[in-house]
Amino acid sequence: MxxxxxxxxxxxxxxxxxxxxxxxxxxxxxxxxxxxxxxxxxxxxxxxxxxxxxASPTPIGPVLAEAARGGNVAWTRVQVDCRPLNLPALPLAYGVRDGDMVWRAQALCGLTGGPYDLILIDRGVVPALTGQVKAPERRFGEPGQVTGILIPLAQLGGDRARAVTGLAGQKPAPLALMAERETPAPADIVPAPLPAEIxxxxxxxxxxxxxxxxxxxxxxxxxxxxxxxx
Missing domain, CATH: 1.10.287 (Helix Hairpins)
Structure with a gap:
């Protein structure tokens, strides 16, 4: 064959x-x-x-009401007068800015007369802790009047979002407020609401x-x- x-x-x-x-x-x-x-x-x-x-700041109440109805209010400049909350203080949050390891101060701001009880405020960077791998425990005064920019809460990262949404008996806003200015201004914090370059x-x-x-x-x-x- x-x-x-x-x-x-x-x-x-x-x-x-x-x-x-x-x-x-x-x-x-x-x-x-x-x-x-x-x-x-x-x-x-x-x-x-x-x-x-x-843009001029808008009172936060109507803006969050619009958010509760499904409106897109991200990247809106707002102003809020925080009421005190009987809740544990939040720890510093790790971040990266301009290529450096930084630690960001955060706090809970109590809300009144709206669909949500509170909102997370990112108060800015603590310059003295830049580059430190592990930040010491730091406590700052309660926020008073805050002007800043709203961003989706999830944009801050899963750990920070879960720490707020997991608060028992509370109705946190699905947004975070990136502080531009506080009255009174907290010592040792530099507001850093936006990335230096996008x-x-x-x-x-x-x-x-x-x-x-x-x-x-x-x-x-x-x-x-x-x-x-x-």
């Missing part, structure tokens, strides 16, 4: 490779589309921050993912041509 020479054998269609390429292509395009969505979100965020430069490179990232998807198709087409050509 004669054997068919290897050169004469015709390779079959690579179904497995085709499925793998198709899945990879969809994933790459999905990542590119996600970056486009992130770009739109970042542009809206930067526009809101630009508006903040000239980049928007999502278009670049999207083009990278789409470029990888197109490159994958060219490589697959070249391999398929070499495999199936006579």
């Amino acid at each position: 004669s054997e068919v020479p290897a050169a004469a054998k015709k390779a079959g269609f690579p179904f497995g490779l085709t499925i793998a390429v198709a899945i990879s292509f969809v994933i790459l395009c999905g990542l590119g589309g996600w970056q486009i969505q992130r770009m739109a979100w970042k542009e809206d965020l930067l526009a809101r921050i630009e508006t903040l430069k000239t 980049s928007n490179r999502h278009l670049e990232y999207a083009l990278t993912w789409f470029g990888l998807a197109v490159t994958l198709l060219f490589i697959y087409a070249a391999m398929l041509w070499r495999r199936l050509r006579p």
Whole structure:
């Protein structure tokens, strides 16, 4: 019985490779589309921050009422007069700012006459503790009148959000107030409500993912041509 020479054998269609390429292509395009969505979100965020430069503070009550109705009130400048709360003080929170390890002071602000009982206030950075791996226990006075910027509570990180939402018998606002100014001003705290720089490179990232998807198709087409050509 004669054997068919290897050169004469015709390779079959690579179904497995085709499925793998198709899945990879969809994933790459999905990542590119996600970056486009992130770009739109970042542009809206930067526009809101630009508006903040000239915006006057609004009383927090109506703003939180709008939030309770499902409105988007993030990145709104508000003012609140905090009432004292009979709750344990919050510890310092770890953070990174301008590439340095920092510790941020935080406190609970009691609210009256609205849908929520309290809101978390990020009071700013404690400069004396910059770079320390473990911060000593520090206590500051209760917040009084605070002017600042609302951001989603979840944006501060899961641990900080859970510490507030887990308070028994309380109805915390789903937002945090990043303090810009307090009266009276707490000693040893520097307000740091916003990142020093917010980049928007999502278009670049999207083009990278789409470029990888197109490159994958060219490589697959070249391999398929070499495999199936006579």
